Amino acid sequence: MSFEEKVAWAYPIVLLITAGIYAAHVFGQLPEVPVTEIAYVRPMIMALVITVVAMVIAAILAAMSAPSEADKKDERDVNINRHGDAVAGNVLGVATLLPLGLTMAEFDYFWIANSIYLACIVSGVVSSIVKIVAYRRGF
Amino acid sequence: MGKPTKVTNAIRTLRFTHNEMTQAELADRIGVTRQTIIAIEQGRYSPSLEMAFQIARAFGVPLDDVFQYPEDAGQTA
Numbered sequence: 001m002s003f004e005e006k007v008a009w010a011y012p013i014v015l016l017i018t019a020g021i022y023a024a025h026v027f028g029q030l031p032e033v034p035v036t037e038i039a040y041v042r043p044m045i046m047a048l049v050i051t052v053v054a055m056v057i058a059a060i061l062a063a064m065s066a067p068s069e070a071d072k073k074d075e076r077d078v079n080i081n082r083h084g085d086a087v088a089g090n091v092l093g094v095a096t097l098l099p100l101g102l103t104m105a106e107f108d109y110f111w112i113a114n115s116i117y118l119a120c121i122v123s124g125v126v127s128s129i130v131k132i133v134a135y136r137r138g139f
Numbered sequence: 140m141g142k143p144t145k146v147t148n149a150i151r152t153l154r155f156t157h158n159e160m161t162q163a164e165l166a167d168r169i170g171v172t173r174q175t176i177i178a179i180e181q182g183r184y185s186p187s188l189e190m191a192f193q194i195a196r197a198f199g200v201p202l203d204d205v206f207q208y209p210e211d212a213g214q215t216a
Contacts, residue, residue, distance in 0.1 A: 002174040074171035076184050135174075138144070138183030 003062055003069050004077040005135045008084075010058035012128040014051055019121045022047040026114075035110045044117060080134045088127030095119035144185035147207045151180050153198045169193040 001009075026040045063070035099115040154160040162180070166173045169190065178184035179194075186194070195202045 002172045005174070069172060072172045074175050075187055075190060076171070076175045076178060138178065138181075 002072070002077065002135075003066065004073055004081070005132070006062035006065070007055075007059055008080075008128050008131040008135065010062065011055060012125045014054045014058060015121055015124050015128075018047045018051045018054065019117075022117075035108050038110060040110055040113065044113065047117075076139070080131050080139055083134055083139065084127040084131035087130045088123045091126045092119055092123035095122050144182055145209060146185050147182065147209065148179065148205055149207070150176070150194065150205060153200065153205065157198055165194070165197060168197045 022043055026038060026043055029038050096116070096119050098119065099112050102112050102115055150165070154162070154165060162176045163173045166176045170193075171190065175184065175186075179186055191202060191206055195205045198205065
């Protein structure tokens with residue numbers, strides 16, 4: 001497995017774990033705390049920062065597992081990355097209709113911010129799945 | 140899902156007729172990852188024209204000896 005493919009595997013795992021912990025913490029308060037009083041900003045920022053840090057660590061671990069391949073990236077990697085990002089861009093475009101609709105309907109900031117976060121997570125996961133499929137089944 | 144490309148190749152055969160060149164050696168010669176050579180050999184990736192020429196040059200043969208495109212490929216009824 002190439003370095004780029006390892007990173008493609010790591011990204012959705014990291015995203016789903018951090019988003020899952022965030023969702024459990026924040027949405028777990030919904031039954032007891034009014035939406036307007038749920039402190040979601042700091043946990044969301046922490047989730048984003050932890051995602052970035054975890055991805056850096058994952059990339060370092062991937063490089064350490066096969067040091068000779070760590071700096072190798074060829075046209076296939078570039079094409080697969082581009083393909084995954086193009087699909088993710090379309091997904092993100094459609095997914096942003098949700099926060100747009102919530103904003104138009106004047107929902108609380110809590111729902112708008114979280115729907116944007118959700119759109120980013122879905123887009124990121126789809127991007128990685130498309131890349132993994134391309135690596136595994138052909139492109 | 141079928142194979143993503145109809146282009147076939149003789150890389151595996153050429154490697155063996157060239158002193159049993161390994162996939163890693165071929166990858167190093169043209170500056171790509173071993174996984175890309177594997178994907179090309181298995182028909183899971185269609186290389187760019189430039190990479191195709193580099194592969195042919197690594198074996199010292201014309202492009203046609205490395206890559207083939209079947210007569211009926213790409214034809215519409």
